[in-house]
Amino acid sequence: xxxxxxxxxxxxxxxxxxxxxxxxxxxxxxxxxxxxxxxxxxxxxxxxxxxxxxxxxxxxxxxxxxxxxxxxxxxxxxxxxxxxxxxxxxxxxxxxxxxxxxxxxxxxxxxxxxxxxxxxxxxxxxxxxxxxxxxxxxxxxxxxxxxxxxxxxxxxxxxxxxxxxxxxxxxxxxxx
Amino acid sequence: xxxxxxxxxxxxxxxxxxxxxxxxxxxxxxxxxxxxxxxxxxxxxxxxxxxxxxxxxxxxxxxxxxxxxxxxxxxxxxxxxxxxxxxxxxxxxxxxxxxxxxxxxxxxxxxxxxxxxxxxxxxxxxxxxxxxxxxxxxxxxxxxxxxxxxxxxxxxxxxxxxxxxxxxxxxxxxxxxxxxxxxxxxxxxxxxxxxxxxxxxxxxxxxxxxxxxxxxxxxxxxxxxxxxxxxxxxxxxxxxxxxxxxxxxxxxxxxxxxxxxxxxxxxxxxxxxxxxxxxxxxxxxxxxxxxxxxxxxxxxxxxxxxxxxxxxxxxxxxxxxxxxxxxxxxxxxxxxxxxxxxxxxxxxxxxxxxxxxxxxxxxxxxxxxxxxxxxxxxxxxxxxxxxxxxxxxxxxxxxxxxxxxxxxxxxxxxxxxxxxxxxxxxxxxxxxxxxxxxxxxxxxxxxxxxxxxxxxxxxxxxxxxxxxxxxxxxxxxxxxxxxxxxxxxxxxxxxxxxxxxxxxxxxxxxxxxxxxxxxxxxxxxxxxxxxxxxxxxxxxxxxxxxxxxxxxxxxxxxxxxxxxxxxxxxxxxxxxxxxxxxxxxxxxxxx
Ligand SMILES: Cc1ncc(C[n+]2csc(CCOP(=O)(O)OP(=O)(O)O)c2C)c(N)n1
Ligand SMILES: [Mg+2]
Numbered sequence: 086x087x088x089x090x091x092x093x094x095x096x097x098x099x100x101x102x103x104x105x106x107x108x109x110x111x112x113x114x115x116x117x118x119x120x121x122x123x124x125x126x127x128x129x130x131x132x133x134x135x136x137x138x139x140x141x142x143x144x145x146x147x148x149x150x151x152x153x154x155x156x157x158x159x160x161x162x163x164x165x166x167x168x169x170x171x172x173x174x175x176x177x178x179x180x181x182x183x184x185x186x187x188x189x190x191x192x193x194x195x196x197x198x199x200x201x202x203x204x205x206x207x208x209x210x211x212x213x214x215x216x217x218x219x220x221x222x223x224x225x226x227x228x229x230x231x232x233x234x235x236x237x238x239x240x241x242x243x244x245x246x247x248x249x250x251x252x253x254x255x256x257x258x259x260x261x
Numbered sequence: 262x263x264x265x266x267x268x269x270x271x272x273x274x275x276x277x278x279x280x281x282x283x284x285x286x287x288x289x290x291x292x293x294x295x296x297x298x299x300x301x302x303x304x305x306x307x308x309x310x311x312x313x314x315x316x317x318x319x320x321x322x323x324x325x326x327x328x329x330x331x332x333x334x335x336x337x338x339x340x341x342x343x344x345x346x347x348x349x350x351x352x353x354x355x356x357x358x359x360x361x362x363x364x365x366x367x368x369x370x371x372x373x374x375x376x377x378x379x380x381x382x383x384x385x386x387x388x389x390x391x392x393x394x395x396x397x398x399x400x401x402x403x404x405x406x407x408x409x410x411x412x413x414x415x416x417x418x419x420x421x422x423x424x425x426x427x428x429x430x431x432x433x434x435x436x437x438x439x440x441x442x443x444x445x446x447x448x449x450x451x452x453x454x455x456x457x458x459x460x461x462x463x464x465x466x467x468x469x470x471x472x473x474x475x476x477x478x479x480x481x482x483x484x485x486x487x488x489x490x491x492x493x494x495x496x497x498x499x500x501x502x503x504x505x506x507x508x509x510x511x512x513x514x515x516x517x518x519x520x521x522x523x524x525x526x527x528x529x530x531x532x533x534x535x536x537x538x539x540x541x542x543x544x545x546x547x548x549x550x551x552x553x554x555x556x557x558x559x560x561x562x563x564x565x566x567x568x569x570x571x572x573x574x575x576x577x578x579x580x581x582x583x584x585x586x587x588x589x590x591x592x593x594x595x596x597x598x599x600x601x602x603x604x605x606x607x608x609x610x611x612x613x614x615x616x617x618x619x620x621x622x623x624x625x626x627x628x629x630x631x632x633x634x635x636x637x638x639x640x641x642x643x644x645x646x647x648x649x650x651x652x653x654x655x656x657x658x659x660x661x662x663x664x665x666x667x668x669x670x671x672x673x674x675x676x677x678x679x680x681x682x683x684x685x686x687x688x689x690x691x692x693x694x695x696x697x698x699x700x701x702x703x704x705x706x707x708x709x710x711x712x713x714x715x716x717x718x719x720x721x722x723x724x725x726x727x728x729x730x731x732x733x734x735x736x737x738x739x740x741x742x743x744x745x746x747x748x749x750x751x752x753x754x755x756x757x758x759x760x761x762x763x764x765x766x767x768x769x770x771x772x773x774x775x776x777x778x779x780x781x782x783x784x785x786x787x788x789x790x791x792x793x794x795x796x797x798x799x800x801x802x803x804x805x806x807x808x809x810x811x812x813x814x815x816x817x818x819x820x821x822x823x824x825x826x827x828x829x830x831x832x833x834x835x836x837x838x839x840x841x842x843x844x845x846x847x848x849x850x851x852x
Contacts, residue, residue: 094440095439095440098389098391099377099381099387099389102378102381103381106381106382110382143567144564144567144568147563147564147566147567147568148564150563150564151562151563151564152440153385153386153406153438153440153441154440155440156439156440157440
């Protein structure tokens with residue numbers, strides 16, 4: 086089952102290579118990975134979706150922790166969490182079908198960000214399931230091209246998860 | 262100050278009085294400043310791999326961080342084997358490499374290599390210094406990371422303009438690594454639970470390894486064993502953690518370990534695993550390992566716990582501190598009816614059973630008087646040094662026989678490439694060890710194959726007047742590979758035989774040390790003693806019986822109970838319908 090991990094790291098060169106190297110060295114595939122600075126620019130948050138066997142999950146977390154620049158690892162797979170992904174989708178749609186497409190896109194709250202004769206580009210945000218559902222709909226209208234950001238996620242509610250080991254709250258302040 | 266002086270000042274403050282290396286283009290500025298800083302002694306070796314092995318040997322023998330240096334490009338890439346070796350065996354090494362100036366990085370400049378990229382997976386951590394102001398902080402962190410938690414190698418890549426740039430020297434008072442806080446104190450609740458589990462057990466064993474030695478916890482391990490009166494099996498890396506002549510020592514574990522040690526691991530109902538990582542060379546086939554045993558696992562590395570084998574009572578922390586607490590708790594509850602008195606009789610009987618196995622199947626070989634049996638060589642060395650020397654080995658059959666026959670008494674006196682199994686380790690490690698312990702006798706036991714990988718370091722030995730005693734267990738073969746071809750490839754030898762070997766007497770003469778060749782068993786003892794008593798370095802080429810195999814042997818990928826006790830048993834079993842296939846599992850690779 087795909088696992089969603091939120092990894093707080095020091096914002097230093099080479100950190101991303103270390104993290105991705107850790108997965109490639111063990112033959113694990115990364116399904117998506119996003120990274121950006123946190124509120125405190127000394128840190129970055131990496132959100133990654135990886136598909137690893139149940140029995141290796143724990144090991145993956147430990148190996149991540151082992152990296153010197155990794156400050157915190159959260160496994161959001163079984164935690165209530167908001168998970169979102171943004172996609173840009175270009176549909177090569179014949180002119181006469183355009184308005185029907187737009188109606189359907191509305192159901193998914195997709196926004197038109199570009200239009201040209203013969204194509205229309207939509208922007209949509211949601212979790213993976215929603216994007217997949219929209220894609221299935223759009224494919225009926227013509228050839229589809231897409232760029233996706235990969236998942237970003239945060240635990241739900243006011244409570245933050247404690248930083249592993251120290252008991253300090255890490256999601257607040259640095260982790261947003 | 263310029264960057265090179267800042268680096269030297271940092272090294273001095275870290276107490277790094279010695280480093281092993283070879284200069285080159287981009288590090289010339291550093292070597293220039295070295296001339297004015299005699300407090301950091303530089304040992305010029307003959308190959309960067311050996312600089313790293315020597316730093317590693319220095320670290321193992323002394324318990325301090327070993328330092329090596331190489332230039333950019335080829336110098337840095339030559340370090341890779343040494344770094345991987347230190348990584349696998351958790352040895353604290355700081356490697357300093359030169360790099361092309363920051364404005365050239367990425368341009369395929371002359372002698373540019375992506376050193377931090379190449380070494381990312383074979384270091385505990387690495388740095389590329391891009392701003393001179395960061396240098397003192399980076400060097401401090403490098404030493405701190407190398408020696409704390411689970412120790413390991415750290416590499417610092419130093420562009421030329423960093424070594425030549427000018428800056429004020431500011432020494433950071435503290436190290437601040439928000440993502441790195443090694444757990445040192447064991448969890449009290451877990452320690453209580455561990456002691457409870459121990460008292461419930463009837464057939465406990467201690468399984469201890471290199472983590473005990475790196476934590477300087479050998480006396481505490483001994484105390485634990487004596488408090489419990491429990492047999493102790495040591496891994497290859499752990500030899501010396503309990504004296505070999507201690508009544509509770511139950512021998513080496515693993516593929517070529519003692520029958521009693523491996524048998525105890527099969528029959529036990531509780532493994533007290535201390536500073537070990539359940540390596541495949543020790544566990545054999547994982548599915549068959551510790552089926553009926555509970556496991557207490559004490560280690561400094563959280564990632565090791567539960568990696569290969571589930572632990573019932575995991576305790577993460579500094580091995581020494583955990584053992585201290587554990588021992589105290591054991592001492593408190595030892596006489597309690599619900600504590601140590603419970604099952605005490607069963608445990609006494611178990612110890613007797615284990616001692617029975619020791620008597621039944623000790624390491625054995627048939628000595629001959631027409632040729633030198635390799636085992637005899639190691640027995641003679643053991644007898645002569647009587648536990649009071651540092652022994653380094655190379656990799657192969659001689660390594661396993663040394664582990665079986667050379668009795669270790671003290672920690673940090675048995676230096677061997679365990680995890681990586683890297684040939685060429687023995688001689689340079691001995692060089693590092695001799696610098697760490699100038700007053701100790703250092704003996705390097707090597708194979709004829711591995712010796713030829715480190716041969717140029719004879720010049721280093723002579724140049725620095727190191728009285729190292731090298732013994733070549735010369736079988737004319739890549740012996741361990743030959744053994745596998747013999748047992749598992751129907752004796753079809755492929756690329757394992759050496760048709761020639763240089764004359765050790767002439768080799769000695771050429772390099773300027775005493776060389777001797779022994780092939781008559783009647784002269785062996787005298788040759789070993791004369792070498793060991795010589796005030797200078799000696800190269801002894803011992804022509805041993807060529808096609809001996811190491812036993813006992815747990816075939817790769819087999820379960821511990823499938824152990825072959827001797828040649829006959831191995832052949833009988835391999836001739837049977839379902840022979841063990843080479844490489845049929847992840848554990849099936851050889852050394
Ligand atoms: C650098 C390296 N290359 C290859 C091997 C594979 N290997 C393991 S043992 C061995 C034979 C070693 O021969 P020798 O040094 O003569 O020791 P012996 O086994 O004969 O005692 C080889 C080639 C290795 N362990 N390390
Ligand atoms: Mg050989």
